[in-house]
Amino acid sequence: MPKHPARKNGEALRALLRLPPGERVELAGYDARATPGAPGGRRAGLADTARTGRRLARLQERLWAAGRAGDHRRVLLVLQGMDTSGKGGTVKHVIGRLNPAGCRITAFGVPTEEERRHDFLWRVRRALPEAGEIGVFDRSHYEDVLIARVRHLARPAEIGSRYGLINDFERSLAEDGVTLVKCFLHLSPEEQGRRLLRRLDRPDKRWKFDPADLDGRARWSAHQEAHELALTRCSAPYAPWYLVPADRKWYRDWAIGRLLLEHLRELDPRYPEPGFDVAECRLRLLERM
Amino acid sequence: MPKHPARKNGEALRALLRLPPGERVELAGYDARATPGAPGGRRAGLADTARTGRRLARLQERLWAAGRAGDHRRVLLVLQGMDTSGKGGTVKHVIGRLNPAGCRITAFGVPTEEERRHDFLWRVRRALPEAGEIGVFDRSHYEDVLIARVRHLARPAEIGSRYGLINDFERSLAEDGVTLVKCFLHLSPEEQGRRLLRRLDRPDKRWKFDPADLDGRARWSAHQEAHELALTRCSAPYAPWYLVPADRKWYRDWAIGRLLLEHLRELDPRYPEPGFDVAECRLRLLERM
Numbered sequence: 001m002p003k004h005p006a007r008k009n010g011e012a013l014r015a016l017l018r019l020p021p022g023e024r025v026e027l028a029g030y031d032a033r034a035t036p037g038a039p040g041g042r043r044a045g046l047a048d049t050a051r052t053g054r055r056l057a058r059l060q061e062r063l064w065a066a067g068r069a070g071d072h073r074r075v076l077l078v079l080q081g082m083d084t085s086g087k088g089g090t091v092k093h094v095i096g097r098l099n100p101a102g103c104r105i106t107a108f109g110v111p112t113e114e115e116r117r118h119d120f121l122w123r124v125r126r127a128l129p130e131a132g133e134i135g136v137f138d139r140s141h142y143e144d145v146l147i148a149r150v151r152h153l154a155r156p157a158e159i160g161s162r163y164g165l166i167n168d169f170e171r172s173l174a175e176d177g178v179t180l181v182k183c184f185l186h187l188s189p190e191e192q193g194r195r196l197l198r199r200l201d202r203p204d205k206r207w208k209f210d211p212a213d214l215d216g217r218a219r220w221s222a223h224q225e226a227h228e229l230a231l232t233r234c235s236a237p238y239a240p241w242y243l244v245p246a247d248r249k250w251y252r253d254w255a256i257g258r259l260l261l262e263h264l265r266e267l268d269p270r271y272p273e274p275g276f277d278v279a280e281c282r283l284r285l286l287e288r289m
Numbered sequence: 290m291p292k293h294p295a296r297k298n299g300e301a302l303r304a305l306l307r308l309p310p311g312e313r314v315e316l317a318g319y320d321a322r323a324t325p326g327a328p329g330g331r332r333a334g335l336a337d338t339a340r341t342g343r344r345l346a347r348l349q350e351r352l353w354a355a356g357r358a359g360d361h362r363r364v365l366l367v368l369q370g371m372d373t374s375g376k377g378g379t380v381k382h383v384i385g386r387l388n389p390a391g392c393r394i395t396a397f398g399v400p401t402e403e404e405r406r407h408d409f410l411w412r413v414r415r416a417l418p419e420a421g422e423i424g425v426f427d428r429s430h431y432e433d434v435l436i437a438r439v440r441h442l443a444r445p446a447e448i449g450s451r452y453g454l455i456n457d458f459e460r461s462l463a464e465d466g467v468t469l470v471k472c473f474l475h476l477s478p479e480e481q482g483r484r485l486l487r488r489l490d491r492p493d494k495r496w497k498f499d500p501a502d503l504d505g506r507a508r509w510s511a512h513q514e515a516h517e518l519a520l521t522r523c524s525a526p527y528a529p530w531y532l533v534p535a536d537r538k539w540y541r542d543w544a545i546g547r548l549l550l551e552h553l554r555e556l557d558p559r560y561p562e563p564g565f566d567v568a569e570c571r572l573r574l575l576e577r578m
Contacts (some may be wrong), residue, residue: 091388101396274496
């Protein structure tokens, strides 16, 4: 039974996709092909995504401008999901509609030797957006309670302690003016199979394929459980998780664009008032035209 | 007399806009409203820029894919020019057509205290593109021989030594697989006046205005001389300067997109051959579909 209720006219998509903090998450209850809140089918979704992109770009410019004048607010989009769930596609098709000068995008892979010498949040802290920026994490600190759990990359007690550390970290970010938008791209194993096959069969997609993806697929249920734990334990009113059905790419792009738009509208960034005498500058300028 | 010769059909724009290494540059000889090599007027230029953007995005993906598989080549676009010449606009309208995940964009402002504690190339080295990336510098190490010269921010002997250091640095980059595309956005003082006035008069543009821009304008000829010196002394076959007439925004975007395209085509990045057994992975995948 699909858990996503029907969206009432004009209701925020946030309310529809948010995983309620405190409730235990069971992924089996969510249909990865669902399109909750969508304005219609694929065609209508794509058109609305383009419109959303233009609105996002305008709000991004205001956020950036305010950031230049002392407003320290910023946005951090966190993308998590199984291989091929569309984290990279979201960056290309949603974030690609913004001004790249104001975006700070980081893809987190297997930790480097330097990264391993520090605590697991070290590399994440270094990649945070600055005032006025929109940061994007393609994978994130959540890998340290996801793949780390599935592959036993750390002692159970250490992994166990990380949920609390993540919550503390995210609370401090929120208190420091970071709007967290955490999206879990919910993909079905059937759709992942189709996408992996496409990567193998298309010479221009093959470079994205990694045989290790097959191992991840073999441990599908262990990955799902690790996700359920993370989504349950690390959801808070100041940093909720959104569950984005991701079997349909157009819906994924539409929904994430829309979630960003709702958050940016709430932030309501404003062009700053000039910190100089406009009339005087105008005179000085006209003297030398 | 405009120095830009007419472009023969199909001839590279690079040949047309490149400042010949070794020749003394005199900016007065170049018309900032010229549109050398353009496919027609504004409308045709905008259409061709969109086409160029799609081609750039395809080549960028190949460059990125090759970079994942050991090809360490990368591109660095350096943008220099007077205030309002369109460095930020180029990032928005040209680089904005690429996948932001593969771009590394840095705007260099007044050096921070930390940056001042190091040699002038330190902050630039930290912002270089990595394998497969397209780096963009909005201002660059050239500020240290431009504004530094005009405002006497260092001793003349020190500034004098920097041209050679820049040449050595850029040669080492070229030898290390960096394709340098250095663009000087050539703006007329009349057009700058119009743009500054627009910034003052439009509330949504005012945040971009800095009264210090008026000082820069007051020392226009000192700035031009500093540019002429840098363009003359720091042009080399492996790192030439392109003079891009910048009074017309559509032309600036068209020309810079086109220059990037010509360079990427020459690099001819290829999707890497798979480093795994495709047939075997296919079988393993199909067993679990």
